Amino acid sequence: MESVNSTATYEPARERRPEFWRLAMRCAQIAGSVDVIFFFLFHALGSPILAWVNVVSVAMYAGAYYALKYRRNKTAVVLIWAEVLIHAALGIVLIGWESGFHYYLLMFIPAICVSAARKWAVFALLGLWGYFIALDVLMWFIPPLQPIHPTALHIVHLFNLSVVFAMFSYLSSYYLRMVVSAQRKLREMATTDSLTGLLNRRHMTYLAEKELARFQRSGHPVGFLLLDVDHFKSINDAYGHETGDRVLRSVADLIRRELRAQDMVGRWGGEEFLAVLPDTDSGKAQASAERVRNAFLEKDWAEIAGGDVEVTISIGVSELRAGDDLSTAVSRADTALYRSKNSGRNRVELETV
Numbered sequence: 427m428e429s430v431n432s433t434a435t436y437e438p439a440r441e442r443r444p445e446f447w448r449l450a451m452r453c454a455q456i457a458g459s460v461d462v463i464f465f466f467l468f469h470a471l472g473s474p475i476l477a478w479v480n481v482v483s484v485a486m487y488a489g490a491y492y493a494l495k496y497r498r499n500k501t502a503v504v505l506i507w508a509e510v511l512i513h514a515a516l517g518i519v520l521i522g523w524e525s526g527f528h529y530y531l532l533m534f535i536p537a538i539c540v541s542a543a544r545k546w547a548v549f550a551l552l553g554l555w556g557y558f559i560a561l562d563v564l565m566w567f568i569p570p571l572q573p574i575h576p577t578a579l580h581i582v583h584l585f586n587l588s589v590v591f592a593m594f595s596y597l598s599s600y601y602l603r604m605v606v607s608a609q610r611k612l613r614e615m616a617t618t619d620s621l622t623g624l625l626n627r628r629h630m631t632y633l634a635e636k637e638l639a640r641f642q643r644s645g646h647p648v649g650f651l652l653l654d655v656d657h658f659k660s661i662n663d664a665y666g667h668e669t670g671d672r673v674l675r676s677v678a679d680l681i682r683r684e685l686r687a688q689d690m691v692g693r694w695g696g697e698e699f700l701a702v703l704p705d706t707d708s709g710k711a712q713a714s715a716e717r718v719r720n721a722f723l724e725k726d727w728a729e730i731a732g733g734d735v736e737v738t739i740s741i742g743v744s745e746l747r748a749g750d751d752l753s754t755a756v757s758r759a760d761t762a763l764y765r766s767k768n769s770g771r772n773r774v775e776l777e778t779v
C-alpha cells in the first residue's frame with residue numbers, strides 16, 4: 427500500500443497519512459489481543475492446531491506493530507495481509523465455512539479503498555474477491571479437516587461475527603471522524619486568512635452580501651469600517667517582515683476584541699481590514715471606530731515589535747444606503763479612509779453625504 431501511494435508525490439506515505447498508520451498500529455494491537463483470546467478459546471473447544479495457529483498470529487501482529495512503530499510500513503502491511511489471509515483459510519479448512527473466519531477478509535475492502543491508489547485498489551479488490559470465492563467453492567468439495575462440536579462451531583461463529591462487527595464499527599467511526607475533521611479544515615482554509623485568523627476577503631464578501639440582503643428586507647442599519655494601519659511599510663522596513671507579520675496579527679486581534687461578537691471582521695488587503703457592523707448606524711459605527719483607534723494608542727506595541735514602535739490606525743466609516751451594492755458601500759468608506767490618511771492619519775473619518 428505504501429509503495430502505491432509513494433508514486434503520487436515525493437512526500438513519504440507515512441508523512442501524508444499519519445492517522446492511517448496510527449490506526450493500523452491500533453488495529454494490530456486489537457487483532458493480536460483477539461488472537462490471544464482465540465488461543466484459549468480453541469484449546470477449550472478442542473482444536474489444538476487452531477489454538478497454536480493463533481500463537482503464530484499473535485507473533486505476526488506483534489511484528490506488524492513494531493514494524494509500524496519503526497516506520498517499516500511495507501513489512502507491516504505484508505505481515506497483516508498474510509496473517510488475515512492465512513488465518514481465514516486455515517480456520518475455514520480446519521473447522522468449516524460456518525466458523526465465520528471469512529468475515530475477516532471483508533474488513534480489507536474499506537482498508538483497500540482508502541489506502542491504495544485507484545488502479546491498485548481494483549486489482550487488490552479483485553484478488554480478495556477471488557480468494558473469498560475460492561475458499562467458499564473449496565469448502566463445497568471438502569469436509570472440514572478438524573471438525574469441532576456443532577455447539578462449539580456456533581460459538582466460534584458468533585465470536586467471529588461479533589469481533590468483525592466491533593472492528594467495522596470502530597473503523598467506520600474512525601473514517602467518519604477523519605472526513606469530518608478534513609471538512610472542517612477545508613472550510614477553515616477556505617474562509618479564514620491564514621496570517622491573522624480573521625475572515626478572508628472572499629468569505630467577508632459573501633457575509634457582507636448576506637448582510638446587504640438583510641438590510642434590503644428589514645432596513646436595519648449596517649455600518650462599514652475600513653481600517654488601514656499607518657505607515658506599515660516603515661515597520662516592515664525597520665523591523666523586518668516577520669515582525670510586520672506579528673504586528674498584523676496583533677492588529678487583527680485588537681480590532682476583533684474591540685468590536686462586538688456579531689460584527690464581521692476580515693482582512694481586506696495587506697494591512698487593510700474591513701468590518702461590517704449589523705444593526706449599527708453611522709454614529710454608532712463611528713463610536714466603535716474611535717474605540718478601536720484608542721485601543722491602538724493604549725497598546726504597548728514595543729512588546730510586539732521589540733523596538734520603540736508605535737502603531738496607529740486610520741479608519742473610514744460609512745453606512746449602508748438604499749440601493750447600495752457592496753462595492754459602493756466599501757468605496758464610500760474608502761473615500762473616508764483616504765481623507766483620514768490625508769488629514770494626518772490616526773483618525774476616524776465619516777463618509778460625507
Ligand SMILES: Nc1nc2c(ncn2[C@@H]2O[C@H](COP(=O)(O)OP(=O)(O)OP(=O)(O)O)[C@@H](O)[C@H]2O)c(=O)[nH]1
Nearest residue numbers: 654655656657658659660662667670671696697767
Ligand atoms: N509583514 C507583512 N507586510 C505586508 C503584508 N501585506 C502587505 N504588507 C506590506 O504593507 C505595506 C503597505 O505599505 P503602503 O501601502 O505603502 O502603506 P503604509 O506604509 O501603511 O502607508 P499608509 O497606509 O499610507 O499609512 C507594504 O510594504 C506591504 O509589503 C503581510 O502580510 N505581512
